[in-house]
Amino acid sequence: MSYRRKQIVIAYALLLPAIIYFTIFFFGPIAVELWASFYSGQPMVGESSFIGLGNYTRALSDALVHRSLSATMIYSFGSTILTICFALLFAAVLAGPTKGNNTVRAILFFPYIVSFVIGGLMWRAILDPFTGILNAALISLNLPTQSWLADPDAAIWVLVFVSSWKDIGYATLIYIAAIQGIPGHLYDAARVDGARPTDQMRDITLPLLMPTTLFLAVTLGISSLQELALPYLMTGGGPANSTRLYSLHVYETAFQDLNLGYSSALSFLMFLFILLVTFLQFRLLHRDIRHV
Template identity: 35%
Template sequence: MDTTVANLGQVTQTQMRRKRVLNKRVTVALFIAPALLVYLLYMVYPIIGTLQYSLYDWKGGPDKTFVGFNNYVKLFADSVFWSSLANNLKVVLASVFLQIPLGLLMALLLFAPIKGMRFFQTVYFMPFLMSTVAIGLLWVFMFDPLNGSVNRLIGLFGIENIAWLSESKTAMASILLVVVWQYAPFYMILFKAAIVGISEELYEAASIDGAGPWTRFSRITFPMLVPTIVTSSILAIVGSLKAFDIFYIMTGGGPSNSTELLGIYMYKQAFIHFNMGFASAVAFMMFLLAFLVAGIIQYLEYNRKKGAV
């Protein structure tokens, strides 16, 4: 009798535990459901739809003709696609090797014992707060070959006027300068937040051991900033692969496609030539490239952490 009661008690406790676990899972699912629904509706579904449209010869109307992967065959055979991809890679390199280091340097300067750092923090962040359209138009006027302030400045050193945005040799470099100037403050804020999170005890212990500023940076600050650098790199690369606005405003992809990016190439195919199916193939390739690059970086970072452990 006692054994039967004990067994019934164990069964009852097991059922209650299962019920609590089930209730917890249901509660978690209910909290996740709204965000998951938004993600599926506005992220996953458009990606699947883009892939579907890329398999059709579609001009934007009700008529569509299934062509399979013919749009991708045309895409890989198009020289403008490859030149646009090469220009995107230039933006990626400028973002990773100029934008992020500049953001880190700006963040470090905010912690320097210099008066007026709060003022400089505000000045540093202003470019990121400005409208991209306003920034593009501002720099178009500054790069004006006749009356632009940039040519007036270099004219003080005896250098002749340069058509910065009208020559293939200088157009890309000019826009990259603007991009680095605009987005470096964003990475400055990321690095500043990460630096604030580093314990002061580490720096105090290093100072007691006689470590100088460079040693403290290389042995403490930089290793602690690696996760932030990885996150910044992913954001920079993905943002560079889908860049569009500032380039379209300043040059429209010219001259001679020297600043043509995949985003501009896709826009022209969709809304100027009305090749919606072909433009969808370009869009899906942009997504695929960003997804693969982000996945590779995350995989390398995971292996680094695993090896460190």
């Protein structure tokens, strides 16, 4: 056996545990889900019958699916954009050696290490219209109280805020590391040319942060498109299905309605949708990276 062939055999031997893991726990379930999506009822665990593309046809014409997908898009784009914008702002301030930066960074990062369950229950208690401390503060200021989670127009934006509150610290630290990795001589040359701080941010910092922005947009976007805990804990999908995100709809279809075939079709459609969104993000943002 040649040296080159030995290298290939050793490489695949080292990769074999990971290949087996992903085959069993990632590609395997996707294949089973795709198979189950062609059946009605409860394939694998109960009575079912083959219906072909019937579940997909039903999903594409289901008004509740359209409503949940619309709410998910608002939640995903809103939370991702809000998180990235505020993280970039905080990182620009905290990237320098200013006194107290480490303390502020720790405070910003703390919500990220709190589980979504704890965070969701905490914010539900804070926003409670009768016992919540936020409405108590409004009363003390002689301002009208608000039903934060009972208003169909406001509830989805409350979830966007809570999601951003949790992820801003993580995104800020990623941006700080990226900013600190930008060569200092670029800023020195810009100052010699008379560039103001805003000019340096526009012409140096933001273009060189595009790879980091792409990474955060993809990871945060995928995470938010699959979000289940927040709507389940804070609103239960209400009011009037305004916060019934797609993952919550899939969950209730599978485990409350016990329609595993239809929920499998919904899950596979979301899998394809996430692939499409990720592809578009790479196309749009990677184009800007190539020009940096």
